[in-house]
Every structure is written in C-alpha cells, then in structure tokens.
Amino acid sequence: MSDLSRKRERQSVHQPAAGVADRRVNAVDPDTLADLAAWALVEEAELTPKPGLVDRRGSGAHRDLDLETLRRSAQALRPAFRAMAEAAQDRQPDQSMREELAAIGRVGEVHMMAATGGSNAHRGAIWALGLLLAGAAIAGPAGSRHIAAVAAAIARWPDRFAPQASSNGETVRQAHGAAGARGEAQAGFPHVVAVALPALRASRAAGSTETEARLNTLLAVMASLDDTCLLHRGGRPALEAAQAAARTVLAAGGTATPAGRAALQALDADLLARWVSPGGSADLLAAALFLDRIDRSFAPWNA
Template structure:
C-alpha cells in the first residue's frame, strides 16, 4: 500500500490522551520506530537473520518474537521522544534517554522469553527519534548530527560490566554501537538510506531496495555482532559476500539474487548474523519515513501505515 509521504511529522495527527501536540508527535515517532523494526524483521530473505523463512543463526528468536519485541518497545520509544521534545543536547538528556532505554529492556525480554532481540536497536533508534523530536523537520544528516551531539555526552550511570558489543569493539579495535552513534550513524545516513532511495528510484521493488541497502552496510561496516559470533574470518566473509551481491547488480538481478543465497549459506555455516547491519537498516527505514522528500509525492511504506495504529 502507498501512503502520502510524511514530509513533516510536526503537525499533530492524533491526540489519544488529550495531552496536546507534544504527545501527538511523540506517539507518531514511537509508531515509526516500531514499524521500522517490524519492517526490518519481516524483510525476506536476509542472510543468517530472522526473517519470513525462519530464525537464521538466531536459534532463540523467531519472526513472531521479533514482532512482539518491537511492539513491546513502543512505550520506551514514546518516553524517549517525550523526553527529547524541544530539548537541546545535554548530559542530562543523554542520561535520561539511557535510563529509559535500560528500563525498557525487561519488556523486550518478556516479549521474547528472555532473548535479546533489539538491545542495539533501542540505542540506535532511540537516539535518532530523540534527535528528530528535538526540533523542526531536518535532513537525515542533521538528525544524525543531533544524535551524535547527544551521544557525545558521558553517562555516569552506565553499567560497569561491558556489553558483548562493547567487549568485541574493544578487542578488535572497531567503532561499535557507541562509535557509530558518536559519528552520527554514518552507515544508516550515508550508506543504507542513499542506497535504499537510489535502488527504489531505479524501479526495483521495495524488497530489493531494502535488501540492497542491507548489503551496502554489510559490505563496509565492522559489524560487532558478526565479530562476536565468528571473529575476523566471519566479518571478512560477510563483507566480501555482500560486495559480490552488489557487484552483480544487486538483488534485483539473477546473479545478485544467487549471490545473496550463497552469502546466507556461508554465514549460516559460520553461525554469524549481521545484527549490527540490520540495526542500521532499521535506522535507515526510520529516517526514510521522517525525512521523505515532499517532492517524491509518496513513499512506499509497504503494507502498514503506522499512523493508523
């Protein structure tokens, strides 16, 4: 289904709680974040990731669990958007957003039976929707820069024990999720989103546009999820395989489609899932909706219009 392009999220769409425009904007941003996570999960076929075929390399997850997790995080995203509405970047905002994100993790774990479906996405999408809520409509790069300004502040209350991603980033000397945020999410803003729009504009279907965006990120990003599961050999295989898909003309071509299937087989053998790249795709899908050019007339949002939820 094609829906009108959301060129601006600022005019109020609905006010379910009678709290005025701030609540309406925050609710719309939360809906868009949830929908981005669902769209990423449902995209099929993805290499070694949960999708419509099955669990990929994630034996503890399923597509149904990913959908439940995304929907369970709506209150978290709503609270983040409300906290950032009209606020400048500051240490207080950084710490408040982090506290909201950590408080939201139990809802994710309850929805998945204890599995980590979206911890990285809470960080990425939370910062981007907060950056969107800070001020008037902005370009993807401007939203990324706002998110970077928030992420630049330290958090006095960060848990002492590092996460798997932080440990992997330190071990291999890569940016990781925190480095990505402090740089303004370049893999979402400057890699995934331009690829998505370029392939879409070229006439390929939305599935191919989204898969090619994922491949573009996988080809260049040091994915800590891949490194955690398979080390440098798995990362090299993921990057090289994604480049083969793109060099073949992308997933809309027979050769690119075949290369995508081979990449899936390779990463399944290595038990390596590109979860970091998937988070950047979800971030790009969110940015696509909140910055869709008015000149485009409409945006292909596939089957679901989150504004109706």
C-alpha cells in the same frame, strides 16, 4: 519473485505501507515517532530473504529468536520510544538528557526481555532508534543528516549511571578496534546517512522493488560496517567473508538480478554454516527506514 509480483511491488513503491506509514509524519510528535520506530523494527524483521537473519523463512542463525518474537519485541519497546521522544522535546543535547534517555532505554530493555522470554531481540536498536527519534523530536523536519547530527550530539555525552558490565558489543569493539554502536552514533550514523539511505534511494530510482531496494541497502551496510555481531560470533574471518560476499551481490547488480540473487543465496548459506548473523547491519537498516519515512513525508525522494 515472479515478473508480475515484481511489477506490482514497483508500482507500490511510491505508496506508503499500511499503518503508521500511511500518516503524514509529524516529526516532533512522540506518539508518531514511537509508532514509526516500532514500525521500522517490524519492517526490518519481515524483510525476506535476509542473509543469516530472522525473516519470514525462519530463524536464520539464531536459536532463541523468530519472527513473532521480533514483532513482540518491537511492540514492547513502543512505550520506551515514546518516552524518549517526549523527554527530548523542547530541549537541547546535554548530559542530563543523555542519562535520562539511557534510563528510559534500560527500562525498555526490561520490557523487551519480558516480551521475548529473555532473548535479546533489539538491544542495539534501542540505542540507535532511541537516539534518532530523540534527534527528530528536537530537530523536527530538518532532514536525515541534521537529525543524525543531533543524535550524535546526545550520544557524545557520558552516562554516569551506565552499567559497569561490558556488553558483547563493547567487548568486541575493544578487542577488534571496531567503532561499534557507540562509535557509529557519536560519528553521526555515517552508515545510515552516507551508505544506507543513498543505497535505498538509488535502488528505488533504478526500478527495484521495495523488497529489493531494502535488501540492497542491508548489503551496502554489510559491505563496509565492522558489524560487532559478526565479530562477536565469528571473529574477523566471518566479518571479512560477509563483507566480501555482500560486495559480490552488489557487483552482480544487486538482488534485482538473477546473478545477484544467486550470490545472496550463497552469502546466506555461508553465514548459516558459520552460525553468524549481521545484527548490527540489521539495526542500521531499521534506522535508515525510520529516517527515510521522515524524509519522504516532508521532502519525498531527497534528503
């Protein structure tokens, strides 16, 4: 990125992006929350250059996904996101709500698979964003930590109608003792509220462009998350290599520095050579963008 481009992007950091982010967020409006969830997925997908992941350059370590497929998936999920937000309004977390949200999510997954030709573009994101937008519909403009806490209260209820077949993430969680998407949600999304959001805001405050800040946020999550996508495809060696390399980028000053960008390029090359992708970290970046947009609408730059 040229110095002029970086200067222009820094100047635009305080200006919301076009579309849903232009509107002041009504944290209890289902249409706005659904638009915002779909927006967060597209923003994550388009962020470039991401290590091992689909972005504007290409498909990363994926054979069945590309940027246009991820965009279609995000839009196909909007009705499910809206239905989840509507189902949560004027209610408190209980088993009935948990099961209703899960049923809506499974319908959304069918629509996602139809839109992507059978590719699992956003299964993990349906879970994370679905819970968080339900939490936002209940909590209103109460701040990211409170929204995440409400989402966790929903996630802790069992779903008696969950499919019996284990997902890849659940299989890996049991094999490696990782918290996985379920554990992350039940704990109140610690990698979102205690890792991603602080990293995002610290990078902005340090003068990074929005692209650099978001990349640094992804790397901060990667550095500590037991990403089940990495574990599934590359085992513990791939996870530990990715975590160490992400820490190296951040220690070099992040993606705003030449050394950090070189370290990011090396991380990307290693993940592609291993044919692995940090999809769990990407889902949590989207979740962070979702909560950050809500926080900035009501209390800019602090949560």
